[in-house]
Amino acid sequence: xxxxxxxxxxxxxxxxxxxxxxxxxxxxxxxxxxxxxxxxxxxxxxxxxxxxxxxxxxxxxxxxxxxxxxxxxxxxxxxxxxxxxxxxxxxxxxxxxxxxxxxxxxxxxxxxxxxxxxxxxxxxxxxxxxxxxxxxxxxxxxxxxxxxxxxxxxxxxxxxxxxxxxxxxxxxxx
Ligand code: ZN
Numbered sequence: 001x002x003x004x005x006x007x008x009x010x011x012x013x014x015x016x017x018x019x020x021x022x023x024x025x026x027x028x029x030x031x032x033x034x035x036x037x038x039x040x041x042x043x044x045x046x047x048x049x050x051x052x053x054x055x056x057x058x059x060x061x062x063x064x065x066x067x068x069x070x071x072x073x074x075x076x077x078x079x080x081x082x083x084x085x086x087x088x089x090x091x092x093x094x095x096x097x098x099x100x101x102x103x104x105x106x107x108x109x110x111x112x113x114x115x116x117x118x119x120x121x122x123x124x125x126x127x128x129x130x131x132x133x134x135x136x137x138x139x140x141x142x143x144x145x146x147x148x149x150x151x152x153x154x155x156x157x158x159x160x161x162x163x164x165x166x167x168x169x170x171x172x173x174x
Pocket of ligand 1 (some may be wrong): 100101102103142
């Protein structure tokens with residue numbers, strides 16, 4: 001495994017529609033593993049392949065759900081690696097939240113996302129998977145899948161602002 005360089009605006013790869021992956025080969029698995037290492041090193045909670053300059057439909061997400069009740073211990077983070085992810089169901093409710101992006105460093109924006117979604121795709125072994133996500137996890141998935149279409153959070157945000165360093169640290173970047 002190796003970390004890869006995270007590309008930032010105005011790199012054109014961030015604006016391209018990523019290609020569908022025909023099969024989960026060893027090369028794709030290496031890309032996934034490198035993306036996981038790069039995401040953790042950043043650190044971030046998600047990464048899409050175009051963010052490391054590879055225009056293929058691959059995303060990785062790692063997120064720890066907050067405890068159900070205050071005072072409970074933090075839950076362990078869960079890692080998702082998805083090839084050709086596709087949103088197949090969207091709940092009608094949308095919610096606003098503040099997002100940042102490793103490819104748009106220093107900026108934040110408030111973005112409306114679906115509160116819960118169902119995604120299908122292939123896992124690292126090439127097997128079909130279906131994931132139901134709600135809340136912040138659903139937001140991260142929507143942000144990453146947007147990257148595969150060449151869409152950035154700044155396109156969806158009503159307002160984008162330069163984040164204070166402290167504020168950026170407290171908001172998980174993806
Ligand atoms: Zn991003």
